[in-house]
Amino acid sequence: MALIxxxxxxxxxxxxxKIQSVARRIADSAPGHHVVVVVSAMGKTTDGLVSLAHQLAxxxxxREMDMLLATGEQVTIALLAMAxxxxxxxxxxxxxxxxxxxxxxxxxxxxxxxITAERVRAALDAGAIAVVAGFQGASDEDEIxxxxxxxxxxxxxxxxxxxxAELCEIYTDxxxxxxxxxxxxxxxxxxxxxxxxxxxxxxxxxxxVLQARSVEFAKKYGVTVHVRSTFKPDAGTIVTREExxxxxxxxxxxxxDRSQAKISLLRVPDRPGIAAQVFxxxxxxxxxxxxxVQNISRDGYTDISFTVPRGDVARAHTLLDEIGRAVGAEKxxxxxxxxxxxxxxVGMRSHSGVAARMFSALSKEGINIQMxxxxxxxxxxxxxDKYAELAVRALHDAxxxxxxxxxx
Amino acid sequence: MALIxxxxxxxxxxxxxKIQSVARRIADSAPGHHVVVVVSAMGKTTDGLVSLAHQLAxxxxxREMDMLLATGEQVTIALLAMAxxxxxxxxxxxxxxxxxxxxxxxxxxxxxxxITAERVRAALDAGAIAVVAGFQGASDEDEIxxxxxxxxxxxxxxxxxxxxAELCEIYTDxxxxxxxxxxxxxxxxxxxxxxxxxxxxxxxxxxxVLQARSVEFAKKYGVTVHVRSTFKPDAGTIVTREExxxxxxxxxxxxxDRSQAKISLLRVPDRPGIAAQVFxxxxxxxxxxxxxVQNISRDGYTDISFTVPRGDVARAHTLLDEIGRAVGAEKxxxxxxxxxxxxxxVGMRSHSGVAARMFSALSKEGINIQMxxxxxxxxxxxxxDKYAELAVRALHDAxxxxxxxxxx
Numbered sequence: 001m002a003l004i005x006x007x008x009x010x011x012x013x014x015x016x017x018k019i020q021s022v023a024r025r026i027a028d029s030a031p032g033h034h035v036v037v038v039v040s041a042m043g044k045t046t047d048g049l050v051s052l053a054h055q056l057a058x059x060x061x062x063r064e065m066d067m068l069l070a071t072g073e074q075v076t077i078a079l080l081a082m083a084x085x086x087x088x089x090x091x092x093x094x095x096x097x098x099x100x101x102x103x104x105x106x107x108x109x110x111x112x113x114x115i116t117a118e119r120v121r122a123a124l125d126a127g128a129i130a131v132v133a134g135f136q137g138a139s140d141e142d143e144i145x146x147x148x149x150x151x152x153x154x155x156x157x158x159x160x161x162x163x164x165a166e167l168c169e170i171y172t173d174x175x176x177x178x179x180x181x182x183x184x185x186x187x188x189x190x191x192x193x194x195x196x197x198x199x200x201x202x203x204x205x206x207x208x209v210l211q212a213r214s215v216e217f218a219k220k221y222g223v224t225v226h227v228r229s230t231f232k233p234d235a236g237t238i239v240t241r242e243e244x245x246x247x248x249x250x251x252x253x254x255x256x257d258r259s260q261a262k263i264s265l266l267r268v269p270d271r272p273g274i275a276a277q278v279f280x281x282x283x284x285x286x287x288x289x290x291x292x293v294q295n296i297s298r299d300g301y302t303d304i305s306f307t308v309p310r311g312d313v314a315r316a317h318t319l320l321d322e323i324g325r326a327v328g329a330e331k332x333x334x335x336x337x338x339x340x341x342x343x344x345x346v347g348m349r350s351h352s353g354v355a356a357r358m359f360s361a362l363s364k365e366g367i368n369i370q371m372x373x374x375x376x377x378x379x380x381x382x383x384x385d386k387y388a389e390l391a392v393r394a395l396h397d398a399x400x401x402x403x404x405x406x407x408x
Numbered sequence: 409m410a411l412i413x414x415x416x417x418x419x420x421x422x423x424x425x426k427i428q429s430v431a432r433r434i435a436d437s438a439p440g441h442h443v444v445v446v447v448s449a450m451g452k453t454t455d456g457l458v459s460l461a462h463q464l465a466x467x468x469x470x471r472e473m474d475m476l477l478a479t480g481e482q483v484t485i486a487l488l489a490m491a492x493x494x495x496x497x498x499x500x501x502x503x504x505x506x507x508x509x510x511x512x513x514x515x516x517x518x519x520x521x522x523i524t525a526e527r528v529r530a531a532l533d534a535g536a537i538a539v540v541a542g543f544q545g546a547s548d549e550d551e552i553x554x555x556x557x558x559x560x561x562x563x564x565x566x567x568x569x570x571x572x573a574e575l576c577e578i579y580t581d582x583x584x585x586x587x588x589x590x591x592x593x594x595x596x597x598x599x600x601x602x603x604x605x606x607x608x609x610x611x612x613x614x615x616x617v618l619q620a621r622s623v624e625f626a627k628k629y630g631v632t633v634h635v636r637s638t639f640k641p642d643a644g645t646i647v648t649r650e651e652x653x654x655x656x657x658x659x660x661x662x663x664x665d666r667s668q669a670k671i672s673l674l675r676v677p678d679r680p681g682i683a684a685q686v687f688x689x690x691x692x693x694x695x696x697x698x699x700x701v702q703n704i705s706r707d708g709y710t711d712i713s714f715t716v717p718r719g720d721v722a723r724a725h726t727l728l729d730e731i732g733r734a735v736g737a738e739k740x741x742x743x744x745x746x747x748x749x750x751x752x753x754v755g756m757r758s759h760s761g762v763a764a765r766m767f768s769a770l771s772k773e774g775i776n777i778q779m780x781x782x783x784x785x786x787x788x789x790x791x792x793d794k795y796a797e798l799a800v801r802a803l804h805d806a807x808x809x810x811x812x813x814x815x816x
Contacts, residue, residue, distance in 0.1 A: 019464070049483070053486075053490055056487055057490045057494045064501055078475040078476035082468050085469055095475075095552075098550060
């Protein structure tokens with residue numbers, strides 16, 4: 001009997017009625033399958049717990065934070081198991097620790113070390129639906145840990161890998177992965193299939209459907225992931241290994257990200273070790289740098305620009321001012337009114353001229369490109385924030401993503 | 409360094425401000441002591457979780473119920489640890505399982521099998537305050553279990569026994585054990601000390617300060633318990649082993665209990681085995697019988713009366729009707745308008761005439777006694793409910809419990 005893992009997010013289990021509706025949805029899959037269900041905390045529960053903690057301490061102890069937050073999922077698994085039992089199914093709930101999800105000791109951002117899942121397997125063998133708390137695990141010292149953002153998706157993918165599931169279904173409040181954000185591009189199409197690498201680029205470039213960590217894990221262990229809507233019966237998007245047909249399409253999707261800010265160090269004396277000095281310092285402050293561009297040297301001086309999360313820009317600017325003075329830069333400036341637009345597609349590997357087509361499309365709309373970065377399957381441009389939607393629409397048109405039946 | 413265990417109930421930790429106030433109270437005890445703190449779920453949390461469960465299933469699965477309810481205390485321990493850390497103390501929280509509280513597998517009413525408390529000891533040795541979730545434990549199969557009503561007190565007493573604590577302080581919303589309910593008898597006095605056996609009688613007779621289970625455990629392992637107020641600094645009542653001076657006082661306190669109802673089986677043919685047949689049947693339905701009185705046989709017939717919790721009276725009556733017909737009883741009647749008043753004191757062991765003095769005091773007030781039962785250190789009478797307060801005041805006077813300095 002084939003095994004499927006299903007994951008339901010917080011908005012899918014926000015109240016008793018929604019938990020009952022999820023139970024009915026699981027019931028539809030149960031005949032003929034072994035089913036493992038992974039759930040998040042109900043609705044805004046985690047936010048509520050975080051707020052309680054912050055009333056007690058500005059920076060709560062990470063170990064105690066994990067002790068606190070892990071209760072959210074534990075409530076959901078018990079209630080969902082009860083709801084499944086009320087429908088006449090055998091069901092057993094398991095905390096992360098009980099499911100054998102072992103992590104390192106990095107509280108609030110633990111990494112999965114291994115999954116034994118013995119008790120989950122035993123429950124399935126006994127004909128029960130196993131309901132597992134997402135987002136949490138336990139260290140070898142039996143400390144409760146949590147996996148950080150997107151942790152419940154990761155639990156689902158990791159359990160699917162450990163149990164060699166046929167499929168990992170991620171039920172969410174969007175119904176799949178689109179060629180662009182449908183709020184920005186009305187003619188955006190739902191993609192029936194995307195490759196892991198495309199999904200990775202899209203995840204890290206701002207498409208919020210699935211966190212990059214989960215996609216990396218799925219890719220590493222070859223887990224087929226189906227991202228679909230909790231509230232609609234339609235098929236969503238299958239995230240899977242690259243297939244030959246995918247290469248026929250040059251660009252699969254357009255993403256945009258407005259959560260970044262740009263910082264520039266102007267007229268820095270161009271000596272070896274400058275970049276290391278700058279980004280070493282930024283790294284020690286736990287500021288995550290995304291794009292980095294260093295211009296060609298002129299008269300022995302260069303400009304260094306990079307992007308950071310907007311929330312970190314004040315901290316980063318203060319830090320860069322100091323570093324800038326130390327390395328003899330003329331000044332440090334920052335700009336929060338920027339957006340990053342990107343084109344993504346595994347087909348780029350075998351097609352040339354893709355970047356040029358992107359730049360030309362932006363130029364035609366009079367949009368100035370401030371920074372450029374490229375990877376094997378993506379090209380990203382930082383532009384002025386107010387042009388973000390216009391740029392996404394222009395690129396969606398330029399790469400003809402609105403056409404029906406481009407990739408089925 | 410002496411070790412004390414402190415337990416704070418749900419109303420003491422009902423919100424963030426109260427948790428901070430409990431943290432300050434703990435901080436006052438911490439210098440010079442190892443401190444282990446046991447806490448309940450915040451305020452009405454448990455009721456809220458029970459209500460969610462009942463929306464999903466009329467009789468939720470006990471295993472899933474324990475999974476659900478255990479989250480309540482887990483939230484409190486994390487928040488209290490954070491609050492203690494914010495005051496500059498080292499603190500570590502532990503779930504029941506982490507504290508090594510091992511139980512049998514009787515979900516929702518588990519019994520403690522043993523306590524290892526290794527991690528609690530390690531935390532104390534490392535100079536930390538250990539904060540332990542009350543009410544919960546784990547079976548040898550690593551299933552989460554709960555101890556049932558009064559479970560947090562039991563956790564505290566059991567930890568105090570396992571860790572050989574000097575003292576177990578139970579902080580609650582009353583400030584000690586009184587000679588009678590102060591709401592009924594304004595001149596009731598707080599008792600500085602009571603013996604385990606007295607406390608046991610008082611607990612089972614309706615004084616709600618401390619559950620009988622916890623007192624039994626404290627008696628068995630010789631744990632000295634101090635029942636005191638969370639909100640006042642005054643000393644409360646010490647529950648401890650019997651001391652010689654206690655015997656000088658005949659009656660220590662008056663209790664009353666209005667939670668029972670009386671059921672009578674009238675004109676039952678008096679043959680051997682009747683009582684076994686009746687109470688065997690009642691027992692299989694999990695109805696807890698308190699007092700039982702069987703009158704002297706007349707013409708080969710007898711009457712059997714007993715009390716049950718009011719919530720069970722309808723169920724018990726239906727059952728008794730059946731049994732009554734089977735054993736040839738004339739009819740079954742029940743009465744919910746009854747109260748039980750009791751006098752309690754270890755001094756009764758060495759004094760005679762105590763019961764007579766009680767009956768005479770009630771008679772003087774024109775109160776009819778419907779049922780009587782006695783134990784070595786208590787006498788209880790069932791009377792009409794409307795006389796309950798009058799009876800308690802009359803007995804408090806008759807045994808001169810309002811006098812100052814009776815037992816210090």
